[in-house]
Amino acid sequence: MxxxxxxxxxxxxxxxxxxxxxxxxxxxxxxxxxxxxxxxxxxxxxxxxxxxxxxxxxxxxxxxxxxxxxxxxxxxxxxxxxxxxxxxxxxxxxxxxxxxxxxxxxxxxxxxxxxxxxxxxxxxxxxxxxxxxxxxxxxxxxxxxxxxxxxxxxAVALSFALAALAIVTAYLIQRHINRPLQELANAANRLSSGEAPQALRVDGPTEIAQVSVAFNQMVHALQEADATRSLMLAGISHDIRTPLTKLRLAVAMTSPSEEHAELAISTDHYLDQIDAILQQFMDYAGSGAREAAEISDLDALVNNLAADFAGLGHVFELTLGDLRPFAFRPISVMRVLMNLMQNAVLYGRVGLSARTWTDAAGHTAYVEIADRGKGVNGGDLDALRAPFKRGRSTGTHPGGTGLGLAIVERIAKLHGGELQLMQREGGGFAAIVSLSMRPPNQRSLEERGAV
Known part of the structure; x- marks a missing residue:
């Protein structure tokens, strides 16, 4: 259809x-x-x-x-x-x-x-x-x-033969015209997933070449805006962190009286929170687009992070699917897993688990981070993906900026996957991230295969 x-x-x-x-x-x-x-x-x-x-x-x-x-x-x-x-x-x-x-x-x-x-x-x-x-x-x-x-x-047979030849020729011409349109659609999909698409060719028909030129100009403008945004956030982060460092040093060097000890501890806690918020803004601005993909072991990464959280007193029950190594951005994917695990600890606290598996064809890897907390209302699931949307913490931690899941979704799309949020049967919340196990160049060829 x-x-x-x-x-x-x-x-x-x-x-x-x-x-x-x-x-x-x-x-x-x-x-x-x-x-x-x-x-x-x-x-x-x-x-x-x-x-x-x-x-x-x-x-x-x-x-x-x-x-x-x-x-x-x-x-x-x-x-x-x-x-x-x-x-x-x-x-x-x-x-x-x-x-x-x-x-x-x-x-x-x-x-x-x-x-x-x-x-x-x-x-x-x-x-x-x-x-x-x-x-x-x-x-x-x-x-x-x-x-x-x-x-x-x-004469009739010859006429039908010429008609068939005309139809085949029209098919080839239309296919040739349709190819740059398909390349434009593929480039737009890659751009929406956070990738930087290559410049489109502008040597085709005039009307399509004009669209390609406009698209290339738009991509260039978006890249410049992204670079400007990153530079601005880096500058803001640097300018804010400098007085924060001085303030942290001043608090540390001050010998508060017993009655102001709680205020000093609270001040230091707020400084940590401000620093964490600044880092989240930087992470959201970057989202790993500039990081090169490497052949890495996703199971090992999940296992290492679970061990780190266990050292902090938060034990995740592991069910690893024996995934084969494949190409992904290790730092970005680590940021995905840390954000999801931190959310599970912050909002779920109990019944923590991490699970990996692949689809039947072995083309997509899945990671599920789940908990047995109070969960989230069904109508709030899609809203949590949006930037600056936060759930309610079950602990004393006041929560972050609401960029965590937005960062996760952007990195998942960058890897040809997606983020799924769902309620668990029996109570609790689960976040599932899918990552394409195909090489990036193969994904591009498959996109062109539809031409």
Whole structure:
């Protein structure tokens, strides 16, 4: 159904219809305005010859009449079965049409008492009721094969062959035109997933080249805006962290009194939180697009992070799927796992688990981080993906900026995957991240394969 709705399929269907209509119209014009007048003129000429022959037969001598009767197979009665009509099929349609036009025209130009019949059974002959002497006889005139077979079937076959050639040519032309459009769609998909697509070729048709030029300009502008945003956030982070460092140093060097000890601890905690928020903004701005993919072991990465959290008192139950190493951005994926594990600790706290597996074809890797906490309302699941949306912490930690899941989703799309959020049966919350195990260049080839 998707193919039928595509511009490619619609244009091909339109071209096929136009070619078929043009061929049918051409054949109709050929038959009605060229062939039919030619047949009618031949019938008119033949009518003159028949009348001349009738006059000669009528005035022939008795001896000549006997010889002519044998020569023309003269018979007072029309031969039985000579006027049988063949069954009309697509193969003999035009021949039957020619014969009918010829006979009708011939009858119009002969006297009313001079009947005409075309014998179609066996040998092709034209029977005419002429006068041998002064008596009416049916005489047979043989019809050569060339007289009623003028190669029209060959012309029709050639016409259909040319139509098929035109359709194939139109298909190839449309495919050539459709390729840059497909490349544009693939580049847009890569751009939306966070990748930096290569510049599109601008050597195609003028209209498509203009679209490619505009798209390349848009990508360049977005890259410049992204670089400017990253530079601005880096500058803000640096400018804010400098006084924060001084403030942290001042708090550490101050010897607070016993009554202000809690204030000092709280101040240090707030400074840590501000620093963490700044780092989240930097992570969201970067999202790993500039990091190169490496052949790495996802199971080992999950296992190492689970061990780190276990050292902090948060034990994750591991179920690893023995994944084969594949290409991914290790730092970015580590950021994904840390964000999900931190969310599980912060919002779930109990029943922590981490699980990995692949699909049946072995083309996609999945990581599930789950807990047995209170979960989230079903209507809030999609909202959690948006930046600055946060759930409610079950602990004393006040939470972050709400960028964690947005970062996870952007990195997942960068790896040809997605983020799924769901409620667990029996209570709790699960986040599942999928990552494509195909090499990036193979994913690009598969996208082009749809062209």
């Amino acid at each position: 998707t193919l039928l709705r595509s511009l490619f399929a619609r244009n091909i269907a339109l071209l096929v219809v136009l070619v078929v209509v043009s061929q049918i119209s051409s054949l109709s014009v050929l038959i009605h305005f060229v062939q039919r007048p030619r047949i009618e003129r031949a019938a008119e000429t033949f009518a003159i010859y028949v009348q001349t022959l009738d006059d000669l037969l009528e005035t022939a001598t008795p001896d000549a009449q006997s010889r002519l009767a044998v020569r023309f197979e003269a018979s007072r009665q029309f031969p039985a079965g000579a006027a049988s009509e063949p069954k009309v099929t697509w193969r003999n349609f035009y021949r039957t049409y020619q014969r009918d036009v010829f006979i009708d025209t011939l009858r119009q130009h002969l006297p009313s008492n001079m009947q005409v019949q075309w014998q179609t059974a066996g040998e092709q002959r034209l029977w005419i009721r002429a006068h041998l002497g002064h008596e009416p006889y049916w005489i047979a005139l043989p019809v050569p094969e060339a007289a009623h077979n003028d190669g029209m079937l060959s």
